[in-house]
Amino acid sequence: MARFLFSAFSDEAAGGLEGQIAACKANGITHMELRGIDGKNISDFTAEEAKALKKKLDAAGMKVSSIGSHYGKLDIGDDFAEHFEAFQNTVKVADILEAEYIRIFSFFIDEDEDPADYWEEVLSRVSQMANYARKKGILCCHENERGIFGNTAERCLQLHEALGEKLGCILDPANYILCGVDPAQAFEMLEPYITYMHIKDAIKGTRAVVPAGAGDGSLERILTKLAQRDEVFLLSVEPHLKVFPGLDGLERDEETIREMAENYIYPDNAASFAAACQAVHALVEKIQPIRFGIIGVGNIGTSHFMAFQGGKIREMRLVAVADINPDRLEWVEEENPEILRFPDGMALLESGSCDAVIIATPHYLHPPLVQAALANGLHVISEKPAGVYTKQVREMNEAAAKSDKVFAIMFNQRTNPVYRKLRELVQGGEYGEMRRMSWLITDWYRTQSYYDSGGWRATWAGEGGGVLLNQCPHNLDLWQWICGMPTKIQAVCHEGKWHNIEVEDDVSIYAEYANGATGVFVTTTGDYPGTNRLEITMDGGKFVCENDVLTVYKLETPLSEHLAAAKTGFGRPRGSRVQVDTEGANEQHVGILNAFAATVLHGDTLYAQGVEGINGLSISNAAHLSSWLGRTIELPVDEDLFYEELQKKIAGSTVQKEAKSVVASDMADSF
Numbered sequence: 001m002a003r004f005l006f007s008a009f010s011d012e013a014a015g016g017l018e019g020q021i022a023a024c025k026a027n028g029i030t031h032m033e034l035r036g037i038d039g040k041n042i043s044d045f046t047a048e049e050a051k052a053l054k055k056k057l058d059a060a061g062m063k064v065s066s067i068g069s070h071y072g073k074l075d076i077g078d079d080f081a082e083h084f085e086a087f088q089n090t091v092k093v094a095d096i097l098e099a100e101y102i103r104i105f106s107f108f109i110d111e112d113e114d115p116a117d118y119w120e121e122v123l124s125r126v127s128q129m130a131n132y133a134r135k136k137g138i139l140c141c142h143e144n145e146r147g148i149f150g151n152t153a154e155r156c157l158q159l160h161e162a163l164g165e166k167l168g169c170i171l172d173p174a175n176y177i178l179c180g181v182d183p184a185q186a187f188e189m190l191e192p193y194i195t196y197m198h199i200k201d202a203i204k205g206t207r208a209v210v211p212a213g214a215g216d217g218s219l220e221r222i223l224t225k226l227a228q229r230d231e232v233f234l235l236s237v238e239p240h241l242k243v244f245p246g247l248d249g250l251e252r253d254e255e256t257i258r259e260m261a262e263n264y265i266y267p268d269n270a271a272s273f274a275a276a277c278q279a280v281h282a283l284v285e286k287i288q289p290i291r292f293g294i295i296g297v298g299n300i301g302t303s304h305f306m307a308f309q310g311g312k313i314r315e316m317r318l319v320a321v322a323d324i325n326p327d328r329l330e331w332v333e334e335e336n337p338e339i340l341r342f343p344d345g346m347a348l349l350e351s352g353s354c355d356a357v358i359i360a361t362p363h364y365l366h367p368p369l370v371q372a373a374l375a376n377g378l379h380v381i382s383e384k385p386a387g388v389y390t391k392q393v394r395e396m397n398e399a400a401a402k403s404d405k406v407f408a409i410m411f412n413q414r415t416n417p418v419y420r421k422l423r424e425l426v427q428g429g430e431y432g433e434m435r436r437m438s439w440l441i442t443d444w445y446r447t448q449s450y451y452d453s454g455g456w457r458a459t460w461a462g463e464g465g466g467v468l469l470n471q472c473p474h475n476l477d478l479w480q481w482i483c484g485m486p487t488k489i490q491a492v493c494h495e496g497k498w499h500n501i502e503v504e505d506d507v508s509i510y511a512e513y514a515n516g517a518t519g520v521f522v523t524t525t526g527d528y529p530g531t532n533r534l535e536i537t538m539d540g541g542k543f544v545c546e547n548d549v550l551t552v553y554k555l556e557t558p559l560s561e562h563l564a565a566a567k568t569g570f571g572r573p574r575g576s577r578v579q580v581d582t583e584g585a586n587e588q589h590v591g592i593l594n595a596f597a598a599t600v601l602h603g604d605t606l607y608a609q610g611v612e613g614i615n616g617l618s619i620s621n622a623a624h625l626s627s628w629l630g631r632t633i634e635l636p637v638d639e640d641l642f643y644e645e646l647q648k649k650i651a652g653s654t655v656q657k658e659a660k661s662v663v664a665s666d667m668a669d670s671f
Contacts, residue, residue, distance in 0.1 A: 002229040003311035004284050006277070006338075007031035007065040007196075008237040013273035015039060017053070021060045023270060027277035030338055032057075033236045034097070035068035043069050043090040050096040057097070061337050064099040065196075065234055066141065071129060072105030072148065076118050080125050084132075091133050101141045101195065103170060104129055106149040106159060115149050122149045123162055130166045141168035141195050144175050144186070151179045153186035160193040168195030173217030174202035174209055174240070184218035187225070196234035197226070199280045209240040211279035220283055227287050231311050235284075239276035241266055285317070290379075290597055293320040293354035295345040295369060297328040300383055301360035303589060309336060312590045315597040316356070322348035345369050349376045356380065356600060358410070358593075362456060363388050363464050367396035370610070374403040379600050381408040381592070384473040386613025388464030389646055390621050391639040397611040407610035408596045413474040414481065414607045415591040417582035418550050422536070422543055423482045425552065425580075432539030432558055437483050437511075437519040443530030444471040444523065451501050458501035460646070461653035466503030467525050468493070468620040476616035477608070479521065483536065485615060486511035486519060490632045491623035498526025502654060509623050541575065550580040 010032045013023030017037050024032060034042040037053070045053065057064065071087045074080070094102050106122050109115050115122075130140040142150055142159055150156040153176070160169055171194050173183035187194070201215035202208060212219045226233055266272035292308070294301050301323075308318035320340040321332050329341040342348040345361065349372050356379035359369045367387040373380035386409060387393040400407040413419060426434060444467060456462025463469060468476070480486075489511055493504035505526055511519035524530075534545040541554040555562070555575040562573040587594070591607065598604035621642050622633040628645050 002227045002231055002233040003308060003313075004223075004227075005031060005065070005232055005234045006237070006280070007033050007234055008273070008277060009033050009035055009068055009239070010273075011036045012239045012241075012276075013269055017056060019270075021057075021062055023273050024062060025060075027274055028281055028338060029237070029277060030336075031063045031065035031234070031236075033066045033068045033103070033238075034064055034099070041070070042067055042093060043071075043086065045093050047092055047096060050093040054097055061333075064094075064097040065236060066101035066103055067094045067097070067099050068103050070105075071102070072107055072126065072142075073145075074107055076107040076109050076121060076149070080128075084125075084128060087129055088132065091136050091138055094133075094138050095136055099138065101139050101168060102133055103143050104140045105143060105145050106155075108147050109149055111147075115155060118149065119158070123159070126159060126167065127163060130163055134166050139168045139195065140166075141170045143170040143172055143198065144179070144181075145172070146175060146179050151175075152181055153189045156186075157189055157193075160190065169193040170196060170198055170236075171222070172198040172200065172238070173219060173222065174198075174200040174215070177202040177204055177216055178207060182218075183216075184221055187218070187222045191225070194226075196236060197222075198238045199235050200238045200240050200276070201279075211241065211275050212237075213279055213283050220286065223283055224287050227314075229311070232309070233311070235280055237273075237276050237280055239272050241272035241276055288315055288317045289355075290316040290600060291319045291353065291355045292316040293322070293348050293357040294318065294360060295322045295348060295357055296360035296383075297321050297323045297325075297332060298360070300589075301358075304358060304360065304593070305332065305335070307590050307593065313597070314594050315601055316593070320348050320351070320353045346372060349373055349378065354378060356406075356596070359383060362462065363469055367392045370396050370407065371399045374399055374405055374407065377405065379406040379596075380610070381410060381596050382610055382613065383410045384477070384613070385469055385620070386610070386617050388469065388617075389639070389643055390614055390618055390637060391643050393614045393617055394639065397614060400610055406596065406600050406606070408592070408599070408606045409608045409610045409613040410589065410592055411474060411477045411481075411608040411612075412588045412592050413478055415585075415587045416548075417584040417586060418545060418548055419478055419482065420584070421580060421582045422534075422545055422550055425543060426482050426536060426538070431541045431554070432560070433515055434483055434513070434517045434536060434538055435559065436517060436537040437479070437535065439475065439479060439519075439521045439534045441472070441475055441521075441523045441530075441532045441534075442527040443532050444525045445528040445530055446499070446505075446525040448499050451499055456655055458499070458503050458505075459653050459655040460502060460649040461655040463503065464646070465620065465624065466495070466501065466505050467507060467523055468504060468623060471525065472523055473616055473620070475521075475523070476619050477612070479519070480615045480619065481612075483517075483519065484513070486619070486635060487514050488512040488632050488634055489619060489622035489626055491626040493624055493627035498524065502649075502652075504624075504627075507623065509619070511619075550582065551577060552580050553577045 006029045008029045010020035010024055014020050069090055074083050133140045144150050144156050169190055176183045176186050199212050201210050201212050201217040204216045294304055322342040322345045324344050332339055340353050357373050359366050359382045366382045370380050370382050451458045458466055491509040494506040495504050497506040499505050506524040509521040536543045539558045539560050544551045553575050555573045557573050595607050599606050618637055622637045625642050626633045
């Protein structure tokens with residue numbers, strides 16, 4: 001889904017640069033479509049003036065989306081040479097200001113003339129501007145406007161079909177209404193060519209411009225469709241809600257200016273500008289209603305942040321982040337100054353700025369922050385693992401059970417169609433009961449430098465475990481999700497076998513099931529090249545999952561029958577091997593977040609309920625406890641016993657125990 005960027009014609013708020021910047025910042029506008037400053041048209045700036053302006057904008061943290069030029073607002077019969085020469089200067093100014101676009105028009109034609117008679121001349125002039133700018137790395141974008149060749153959707157389409165990628169398209173709904181054109185129909189016709197929008201609305205049958213959504217411009221309908229684009233999309237607010245300096249240079253008809261002025265109800269330009277900006281924000285919030293926050297902007301938190309920046313998340317807007325590391329907050333500000341920034345997770349949770357959050361912090365902090373989020377009335381999704389020990393996670397789950405908020409966990413591997421199909425086959429009944437599972441997953445190779453990158457990493461007090469807690473929560477979840485929970489665990493967890501660390505980096509787990517099935521799970525961060533191969537033997541066949549390919553060997557006779565009935569000692573059951581086709585996209589983290597939003601808004605189904613996080617953690621806790629005590633552990637694990645043994649490990653940890661109680665930044669690497 002699109003992430004909308006907000007720009008505006010800031011000269012409609014104030015004449016001076018400082019006033020324009022202040023108005024933009026006060027109204028959530030990060031980009032300016034520059035048209036005039038202190039009465040001087042931006043197109044008339046010299047290169048030196050443009051450079052000085054750029055320094056001021058950079059210092060204020062403001063960006064220029066486009067130059068709101070007047071080029072093409074010229075009678076088709078007037079001389080074009082001088083006009084084009086001035087245009088070339090504007091291209092230079094746009095380049096200095098790092099503006100991606102220049103707005104242009106397609107020349108005034110008298111009402112009693114047939115625009116078709118001037119098609120060749122219009123195309124020649126527009127082409128000259130578009131080609132010249134394109135060579136300089138800037139895209140000319142044509143705006144529909146009354147009185148010009150492109151005052152209908154059909155003639156705008158004619159231009160865009162002729163020039164293709166050389167010419168961008170600006171859709172201005174109010175201008176279409178003032179031309180007697182239905183903006184919704186114009187959008188449908190021009191949608192493939194639309195580069196960005198001018199946000200202003202109008203009422204049919206009048207010349208009254210109104211805030212977005214208050215007129216007949218179909219803005220909600222149009223924005224809803226644009227929101228389906230997987231991209232960053234620019235919305236440039238052009239208020240026209242108050243007479244402002246320079247309007248007479250844009251509007252040729254004095255009667256129109258007078259009629260428009262009669263409809264203005266705002267006391268000053270600052271108020272009209274604010275009303276226009278608030279209206280478009282309200283529309284976007286209606287389309288993407290969930291205000292989302294990220295607690296922890298380290299490795300995985302940054303990945304989530306960039307998914308929002310890239311417009312990949314539907315129905316949620318990223319509005320806030322929290323991190324105890326000031327450097328990470330500075331980075332967020334540089335990437336998107338619209339985002340609120342908090343010095344710790346609790347400050348964000350108590351701010352009232354969000355409807356939902358993701359907890360992307362070190363492992364110990366997942367349960368307390370989830371509980372705090374629920375207590376503050378927020379929907380919440382936790383990164384994996386659910387926590388470090390099941391006693392803490394169970395308390396979190398009990399809190400979630402008492403809440404009416406959605407609680408999910410980031411088990412993104414459940415979106416993989418290969419694992420989803422495998423689960424369907426194992427649990428579907430066609431292949432009978434499971435007899436054995438074996439997962440060899442040794443492709444987690446990590447160097448000592450990786451472990452040395454953070455003092456908390458690979459410590460009992462800072463992380464609570466090694467390869468089982470950091471790399472393998474997804475695999476442990478998939479194991480139980482596909483095969484069900486075992487009843488007994490016996491394990492050897494070698495601590496610091498291949499690295500200078502205090503937690504496990506080499507693990508072998510043996511499991512037993514209630515029906516007599518067994519399982520083996522082997523993992524390490526010390527092998528290269530590694531293997532990721534999951535085998536599940538069923539009574540009626542065998543599944544092998546490796547390299548994202550699922551293969552099935554289906555037996556004609558179940559093993560239980562063949563073993564008992566075969567006439568020869570070395571007989572083999574017949575069967576056939578096939579590669580299984582899987583359906584659906586492997587959406588990973590983005591899929592989990594979009595499903596979370598859909599569940600909050602529409603009651604859809606999560607990929608993983610938050611309370612399910614305790615299952616894979618139970619296997620991990622049992623494996624640790626088995627290795628520590630040197631005996632088989634029955635499930636459910638003795639939570640008090642595990643907690644006692646974990647405290648012994650923490651007491652000898654190289655990281656102080658207090659480290660796990662701090663609302664820290666996300667330093668837990670998910671990969």
